[in-house]
Amino acid sequence: MNEKKEPLLRAENIHISFGGLKALNDVSLEIYPGEIMAIIGPNGAGKTTMLNIINGFYKQDEGRIIFEGKKRSKKMKPNRIAAQGIARTFQNLALFRGMSALGNIMMGRTMKMHANIFSQALYWRFSQKEEIEHRKAVEHIIDFLQIQNIRRTPASTLPYGLQKRVELGRALAAEPKLLLLDEPMAGMNLEEKEDIARYVLDANEELGYTIALIEHDMGVVMDICDRIVVLDFGNKIAEGTPEEIKSNQKVIKAYLGEAEN
Amino acid sequence: MFYRECSNFKDSYASDMAIFPIPLDRWGFIFMLFMAFVVVPLFTSEYFITNIIIPFYCFALAAFGLNVLAGYAGQISIGHAAFMAVGAYASFNLYGRLGLPLVPSILGGGLISAAVGTIFGLPSLRIKGFYLAISTLASQFIIEWVIVHWKWVSGGVFGTIEAPKMFLFGFIPLDTAVKKYYLTLCLMTVLMTFGKNLVRGQLGRNWMAIRDVDFAAEIIGVNLYRDKLIAFAVSTFYAGVAGALICFTYVGAANIEEFNVMVSFAMMGMIIVGGLGTVLGSFLGAGFFVMLPIGINQFLGSFMDVVPADILANIESILFGGLIVFFLIVEPYGMARLWHTIKDKMRLWPFPY
Amino acid sequence: MTFFFEVLVTGLMVGIMYSLVALGFVLIFKASEVFNMAQGAMSLFAGLALVGFLDQYLQLPLWLALLCTVAVMTIWAYAIVFIVLKPLVARPPLMLFMATFGVAYLMEGIGQSIYGTQAKGLNLGIPDTPIVIGGIFMSTFDLFFTGVAAILVIGLVWFFQKTRTGRALRAVSDDHEAALSVGIPLLKAWTITWIVAGVVATVAGVAWGTRLGVQFSLTYIALKSLPVLIIGGLDSIPGAIIAGLIVGAGENLGEVFIGPYVGGGIQTFFPYLLALIVLYFRPYGLFGKEIIERV
Numbered sequence: 045m046n047e048k049k050e051p052l053l054r055a056e057n058i059h060i061s062f063g064g065l066k067a068l069n070d071v072s073l074e075i076y077p078g079e080i081m082a083i084i085g086p087n088g089a090g091k092t093t094m095l096n097i098i099n100g101f102y103k104q105d106e107g108r109i110i111f112e113g114k115k116r117s118k119k120m121k122p123n124r125i126a127a128q129g130i131a132r133t134f135q136n137l138a139l140f141r142g143m144s145a146l147g148n149i150m151m152g153r154t155m156k157m158h159a160n161i162f163s164q165a166l167y168w169r170f171s172q173k174e175e176i177e178h179r180k181a182v183e184h185i186i187d188f189l190q191i192q193n194i195r196r197t198p199a200s201t202l203p204y205g206l207q208k209r210v211e212l213g214r215a216l217a218a219e220p221k222l223l224l225l226d227e228p229m230a231g232m233n234l235e236e237k238e239d240i241a242r243y244v245l246d247a248n249e250e251l252g253y254t255i256a257l258i259e260h261d262m263g264v265v266m267d268i269c270d271r272i273v274v275l276d277f278g279n280k281i282a283e284g285t286p287e288e289i290k291s292n293q294k295v296i297k298a299y300l301g302e303a304e305n
Numbered sequence: 306m307f308y309r310e311c312s313n314f315k316d317s318y319a320s321d322m323a324i325f326p327i328p329l330d331r332w333g334f335i336f337m338l339f340m341a342f343v344v345v346p347l348f349t350s351e352y353f354i355t356n357i358i359i360p361f362y363c364f365a366l367a368a369f370g371l372n373v374l375a376g377y378a379g380q381i382s383i384g385h386a387a388f389m390a391v392g393a394y395a396s397f398n399l400y401g402r403l404g405l406p407l408v409p410s411i412l413g414g415g416l417i418s419a420a421v422g423t424i425f426g427l428p429s430l431r432i433k434g435f436y437l438a439i440s441t442l443a444s445q446f447i448i449e450w451v452i453v454h455w456k457w458v459s460g461g462v463f464g465t466i467e468a469p470k471m472f473l474f475g476f477i478p479l480d481t482a483v484k485k486y487y488l489t490l491c492l493m494t495v496l497m498t499f500g501k502n503l504v505r506g507q508l509g510r511n512w513m514a515i516r517d518v519d520f521a522a523e524i525i526g527v528n529l530y531r532d533k534l535i536a537f538a539v540s541t542f543y544a545g546v547a548g549a550l551i552c553f554t555y556v557g558a559a560n561i562e563e564f565n566v567m568v569s570f571a572m573m574g575m576i577i578v579g580g581l582g583t584v585l586g587s588f589l590g591a592g593f594f595v596m597l598p599i600g601i602n603q604f605l606g607s608f609m610d611v612v613p614a615d616i617l618a619n620i621e622s623i624l625f626g627g628l629i630v631f632f633l634i635v636e637p638y639g640m641a642r643l644w645h646t647i648k649d650k651m652r653l654w655p656f657p658y
Numbered sequence: 659m660t661f662f663f664e665v666l667v668t669g670l671m672v673g674i675m676y677s678l679v680a681l682g683f684v685l686i687f688k689a690s691e692v693f694n695m696a697q698g699a700m701s702l703f704a705g706l707a708l709v710g711f712l713d714q715y716l717q718l719p720l721w722l723a724l725l726c727t728v729a730v731m732t733i734w735a736y737a738i739v740f741i742v743l744k745p746l747v748a749r750p751p752l753m754l755f756m757a758t759f760g761v762a763y764l765m766e767g768i769g770q771s772i773y774g775t776q777a778k779g780l781n782l783g784i785p786d787t788p789i790v791i792g793g794i795f796m797s798t799f800d801l802f803f804t805g806v807a808a809i810l811v812i813g814l815v816w817f818f819q820k821t822r823t824g825r826a827l828r829a830v831s832d833d834h835e836a837a838l839s840v841g842i843p844l845l846k847a848w849t850i851t852w853i854v855a856g857v858v859a860t861v862a863g864v865a866w867g868t869r870l871g872v873q874f875s876l877t878y879i880a881l882k883s884l885p886v887l888i889i890g891g892l893d894s895i896p897g898a899i900i901a902g903l904i905v906g907a908g909e910n911l912g913e914v915f916i917g918p919y920v921g922g923g924i925q926t927f928f929p930y931l932l933a934l935i936v937l938y939f940r941p942y943g944l945f946g947k948e949i950i951e952r953v
Contacts (some may be wrong), residue, residue, distance in 0.1 A: 099524055100524075101520065101524060121523070121528075122520075122523045122524050123523050123524075123526050123527055123528050123529065126523075126524055126525055126526035127526055131524075131525065132524060134521065138518045138520070138521035139517075139518070139521075140513060140514045140517035140518060140521070140522070141517050141518075142513055142516065142517050142582065143510065143513050143514070143517065147510055147513070150507075150510055151510055151511075151514050151522070151525055151527075152525060153507075154507060154510070154511055154514075154525060154526050154527055155525075155526035157507045159506070159507065161503070161508060161535060161539075164502060164503055164506040164507065164508055165499035165500075165502050165503050166499070166502065167502040167506065171502075171506060172319065172322075175318075175322060175506065175507070176317075176318045176319055176322065179318045179322065180318065183318075214525065215525075218525060218526065379752075381752065381755075428934060428937060428938065431937070431938065431941045432937050432941040433941075434751070434752070435687075435693040435751075435755065435892060436888050436892065436937060436941065436942065436943070436946075438693070438755070439693075439884045439885070439887065439888050439933070440888065440930075440933065440934055440937055442881065442884060442930065443885070443927070443930035443931065443933060443934050446926050446927040446930050447927045447930060447931060449926070449927075450923060450924070450926055450927045453923070454920070454923070566878075566881065570695075570759060570762075573756065573759055574759060574760070574763070577756050577759070577760075615770065615774070615775040616771070618767075618770075618775070619766075619767045619768075619770045619771040619775070620767065620771070621767070622763045622764070622766050622767035622770075623763070623764055623767035623768060623771070624767075625760075625763050625767075626759075626760040626761065626762065626763025626764035626765075626766075626767060627760070627763075627764055628760075629756065629757070629759055629760030629763065630741075630742050630757055630760035630761065630764070633746065633749075633753055633756055633757045633760065634742070634745045634746060634757075637749070637753060
């Protein structure tokens, strides 16, 4: 359905291996603007590795990444890639534990703040204005995620579910063109999952973010995603709408194994 | 009981983001400034000012510098005293040889120290953790050697230069303890205010992010290289200014032994005991470090007539070491956190929660 | 040319001594991922204690005094592990590192309170006369300690590779939690490592103490072996040995052949400069284990 649109990000023939282990083998995928795309697959399929390549944390051995129609140089540092408009969350929380929830989300704005060191030291006027302006933006996100009451709480003391939410807030604060979520619902109970699913949907529908996510809970994936890419042992085995994936024999085989005879 | 957030509603982000959002804190700070600017110079002895308060301010600056690097940006430096030496010698030469005015000389010493510090910060782009900590120790030994062997800088035997006579703005002689005190106090207040603004602003947040999870910081858009180097520059700037001030106002000479590796280690101890990653902790740690020998001396002095220097030094190092261990175990964020815990309790007093 | 070799050999012998101190660091780093800033203080304390047993307080025979010194270092090991490290088990390594700072201060303070601050001579009765081997002058004294250091180094390698305890310790160093889960008690492993490190510190303290006198500056010996440590890699035993030899030879050759042109005293910083250069090309030292980051 999105075939006519130009993809926001296109990964072409990505190969990467770690010490002889082929983590990704000739994987190509596209992410179209405005969609929620899911990458699924059994453990060790290379899903997180794919995200790591998309946001530049790993460099692919072969293949190329095209973002907004431009080929990305392999030498580009992750912070430059972030500046192009890709933000993400992590599978095993990577919050800044020594900072408050507010501070963590403010970090999402770091690329948008331009006061130089001298004006920051003075604080007065320019830097203060900038801080306040971004604080307002961050407060919108805090409202959106309904975490007003934990603003000042140190991130390290928050319960797991809220930490995940703060991390989502940090990524949202960057106002990325492409938002990557690595298992945003892992380890949550049903209620928390529903909350996060709603935030993801709202972020997509109300705020217009393009989202690529990894998730193991098939129910959630089938419900909220527009398109699904399935990886298995570093290979892409299927791609399509949730309905197509549900009935795909290869996918069923990868997840359940082959029936004898 | 008056230390409350209740009924203290904030109607703008500006007031919520002030340095001291709670009125009593603000009054407390003003009281401290009043003490420092009026009470101390008027009502205390010259001995007290020269031997306790001036070194306290200087070490607070230096400790804050190290805190920026180790406490905020998470880059341990165990050779920080060397940068104090760079600041001291640089400012002496700027003032004595090149004839710059006094305050620009001191700040210039800080800038030169920052330049040297940035160079020694370059390894931090590639190496981390303990490897980095040890490579910062390299700065200590390399700088010491260069200063001692570069006669033009160190001015002669054993790297000692006497302080030239000091004039502020070219004609006000800085000859009494009180005048020197005001010079130190003014510089310290201004620089600490700037420092506080830096660490609570975006740069400070970037530093803390690098400290906590460096890859996540990079992925959210922090330029690790730039911000680590800025941390080194800022940190060594403060160390340099502190070194210059110590030599001008406290020791009266620049002497390399004043900045040996033991001082570097002591500074590390200061920020641990005072509080890693807090401005208040830099003050508390420095105060503790300066007061400790004097306190022990007073205490022992009530039992014996003359306290031998070696016993004093030994007790000092036992107490200092014991407290480092104590704080790391019981309160890893030092005295500053203790103070915050007390304040948090007071906020809600008399209710426990 | 003979002169060159003399300088080289002397350097190598000093290098072995650096290796010895560096080994103390490596042992503790491998077992507990703590970088032990108290290693120098341990050497100082061991030296002081030995002098105390030997002639300051008691006139014990040498073997008994050495035994008593090792016993004292064992008590320290227990105290450090159970009082300082045990409460810090789950904390980040940097906290443990800072705690060893505190331990260093404590040991220096306590040691000098008991034994005094003045420098003490330590005479083990080894003649310090030069002998000639293959046309090269060598000090018997250096030769003796080179031998002791070499034996100790071989012994440690054997201990870690071949004995059951040694293997358990290596398991702990590879993965704390996994080691705990297969029933290796962490604290016991730590205690053993700290005792071994205490023995190494004793040998280093005695060796350097006889050479320079037992005094506060012994703590600097540990600082001098830090560059050795990072050149070799923080967690590599062979690395510590090879890097020690490189640094010993390098600084001695540098001092003799380059020193006169730049005003001498380059021994104080040359190893560090070398370490910085090595780190630039190999951020984990020559033999250190590279840490691969995962998300």
